Amino acid sequence: MMRKILFILCSAYIYNICSTTGVYTNSWVVELAERSTESVERISRKYGFTNMGKIFADSNYYHMKQRAVSKQSFQTHLHNVRLRKDPVILWFAQQSGKTRKKRNSFTPPTDPLFHQQWHLSESFGHNIVVAWSRGYTGKGVVVSVLDDGLEKNHPDLAANYDPAASYDMNDIDPNPDPQHALYKKNRHGTRCAGQIASVANNSVCGVGVAYHAKIGAIRMLDGHVTDLVEAKSLIFNQQHIDIYSSSWGPPDTGAVVEGPGFLSQEAFLRGVTQGRGGLGSIFIWASGNGGANGDDCNCDGYANSIYTVAVSSTTDRAVVPSYSEPCAAALTTTYSGDQGKRRKIVTTDVHGSCTSEHTGTSASAPLAAGIIALALEANPTLTWRDVQHLVVRASRPANLKTEDWTINGVGRYVSHYYGYGLLNAAKLVGLARKWRAVKSQRMCQHEIIQDRPLIISSHLSISWNETACRWGSNHIRSLEHVQAQLSLLHKRRGDLTITLTSPSGTPSNLLSRRHFDRSSARFSGWNFMTTRCWDEDPTGVWTLEIRNVGHPHNLGMLTHLRINLYGTDEHVNGRRMERTMIHQCSDRNLDGSCRECLFVFTLCYTTF
Numbered sequence: 001m002m003r004k005i006l007f008i009l010c011s012a013y014i015y016n017i018c019s020t021t022g023v024y025t026n027s028w029v030v031e032l033a034e035r036s037t038e039s040v041e042r043i044s045r046k047y048g049f050t051n052m053g054k055i056f057a058d059s060n061y062y063h064m065k066q067r068a069v070s071k072q073s074f075q076t077h078l079h080n081v082r083l084r085k086d087p088v089i090l091w092f093a094q095q096s097g098k099t100r101k102k103r104n105s106f107t108p109p110t111d112p113l114f115h116q117q118w119h120l121s122e123s124f125g126h127n128i129v130v131a132w133s134r135g136y137t138g139k140g141v142v143v144s145v146l147d148d149g150l151e152k153n154h155p156d157l158a159a160n161y162d163p164a165a166s167y168d169m170n171d172i173d174p175n176p177d178p179q180h181a182l183y184k185k186n187r188h189g190t191r192c193a194g195q196i197a198s199v200a201n202n203s204v205c206g207v208g209v210a211y212h213a214k215i216g217a218i219r220m221l222d223g224h225v226t227d228l229v230e231a232k233s234l235i236f237n238q239q240h241i242d243i244y245s246s247s248w249g250p251p252d253t254g255a256v257v258e259g260p261g262f263l264s265q266e267a268f269l270r271g272v273t274q275g276r277g278g279l280g281s282i283f284i285w286a287s288g289n290g291g292a293n294g295d296d297c298n299c300d301g302y303a304n305s306i307y308t309v310a311v312s313s314t315t316d317r318a319v320v321p322s323y324s325e326p327c328a329a330a331l332t333t334t335y336s337g338d339q340g341k342r343r344k345i346v347t348t349d350v351h352g353s354c355t356s357e358h359t360g361t362s363a364s365a366p367l368a369a370g371i372i373a374l375a376l377e378a379n380p381t382l383t384w385r386d387v388q389h390l391v392v393r394a395s396r397p398a399n400l401k402t403e404d405w406t407i408n409g410v411g412r413y414v415s416h417y418y419g420y421g422l423l424n425a426a427k428l429v430g431l432a433r434k435w436r437a438v439k440s441q442r443m444c445q446h447e448i449i450q451d452r453p454l455i456i457s458s459h460l461s462i463s464w465n466e467t468a469c470r471w472g473s474n475h476i477r478s479l480e481h482v483q484a485q486l487s488l489l490h491k492r493r494g495d496l497t498i499t500l501t502s503p504s505g506t507p508s509n510l511l512s513r514r515h516f517d518r519s520s521a522r523f524s525g526w527n528f529m530t531t532r533c534w535d536e537d538p539t540g541v542w543t544l545e546i547r548n549v550g551h552p553h554n555l556g557m558l559t560h561l562r563i564n565l566y567g568t569d570e571h572v573n574g575r576r577m578e579r580t581m582i583h584q585c586s587d588r589n590l591d592g593s594c595r596e597c598l599f600v601f602t603l604c605y606t607t608f
């Protein structure tokens, strides 16, 4: 009984069933003692078989189909007990599917620059080739790059170009082709698009991570970027586009605190609630290139939005690149370029060419978008929050170097520079297939400091005992995002650091010192966000600490602190893993349909 329930849970997402392997079928082969037509008919009637004919013309072996038995059954049918006792039946065998693992026949793409795409190669740990060899290449998934345009006739992009995923918000026309000025080459969007979905095996450049995905672009950075332009871009054709890849944001000077305006906030909200038929648009975001300016991506309201997946970078040497900025909102990491003459990313470029010079967190977001496209192919029913849960689970510290790795309250390594680490494509698609959707999002909100302003001198520490709305309908057992909404004033904003520590002892640097931020402007209800407590139980004592690490005579005032806990009442990390049986497509046709399908025992989440 339990097994059957497990089967239903786990097969809920399976949409290709083509053959039976590893389970008993409704076919029997029966050897009869008598050869007459009458005796064959009699046996058929007696056991509810349909006679499908002889196996070998010169034998008494008959193929019988049992109508009353469901096509795939976990146990040899009770019928077999009766068949065994029948004197007319000499021998029989209920046919069971056998596991025939297809030999791994994957051949790497033949594109001339593929061997230079080091970030795709197996030795660099994104495990993209493994995901490809399992048949996931982005088929049926639509990605759009929000940038400075896309050269839609580029020989390595044209075949995957999707006009329905494209628009020109700068010139208000459907053609997103980049416009070049003498002083400004608008090549960024074309480079990012190539990372995601440049065509495989066409003798041009290299390949995209999701080389069978559809790719479009919203040209929106080459003009006045207004709240309206951003909002229209973020919700453009949201029932068609699955993933929006954005490698832009407020200036990375290390002195700016800025986020989406009124309309863009609405667009994000409508994206996650209405996009993809209500499953939610997937917004992938570059965490920012302000590393050299000491910037912190928690001062970037796009990267630190709960609706975006903030992607950080590492290099081929697995070190933090100089441009990379840390923050508690970072979720995952992909490869990008290193400085100077060191290796960068090989992709498409404008004027039909290829480049080996693409870099920055700008290059990391599209790479993550491509990898997540593979996961959406593996399981198109994932919600925007499921995707974040899977990214947390499929990111690994690997060999990424930083002093900043911490183990959080549920035993995961997490870093302000890398989020949960290097995104593993094979792991991501594997988990995506088995993942059971998380319950709808809850928010538990508490006012901590409201009408008793506190002076910030050198160190201000505030602790509170969080009940996580235990007795209400918003009780949260497993955290997703946590926001600390702060209003404060300080003589020199950049001298402040803010740390939030969870009951499990996980520290999140909500704000690091920003040397270039000399402003005395206030944080006015700014949402600092952390993803570092993902899956932790929020119940217990939290501590928020504000430090002035600059001149001790500079004072400040904290006027408001509100805490927003997001998550569900499910103990998500405690979902039991059970062995169970699912169908798995081991080989696909070019149109995405399943050519060869396996029934395999695999680990699966259960509700028990």
Ligand SMILES: *[C@@H]1O[C@H](CO)[C@@H](O)[C@H](O)[C@H]1NC(C)=O
Residues within 6 Å of the ligand: 106, 107, 108, 109, 110, 200, 201
């Ligand atoms: C690319 O070409 C090779 C060699 O012809 C082939 O084995 C492989 O399957 C092709 N890959 C794709 C993605 O078309």
Ligand SMILES: *[C@@H]1O[C@H](CO)[C@@H](O)[C@H](O)[C@H]1NC(C)=O
Residues within 6 Å of the ligand: 465, 466, 540, 541
């Ligand atoms: C926090 O509150 C809970 C429930 O009221 C209580 O059991 C626990 O002892 C409190 N912890 C502290 C440190 O005050």
Ligand SMILES: [Ca+2]
Residues within 6 Å of the ligand: 168, 171, 173, 174, 175, 176, 177
């Ligand atoms: Ca145009």
Ligand SMILES: [Ca+2]
Residues within 6 Å of the ligand: 111, 156, 198, 199, 200, 201, 202, 203, 204, 205, 206, 207
């Ligand atoms: Ca190519």
Ligand SMILES: [Ca+2]
Residues within 6 Å of the ligand: 250, 251, 252, 253, 287, 288, 289, 290, 295, 296, 297, 300, 325
């Ligand atoms: Ca920044």
Ligand SMILES: [Ca+2]
Residues within 6 Å of the ligand: 285, 302, 303, 304, 305, 306, 307, 308, 309, 310, 329
């Ligand atoms: Ca985010």
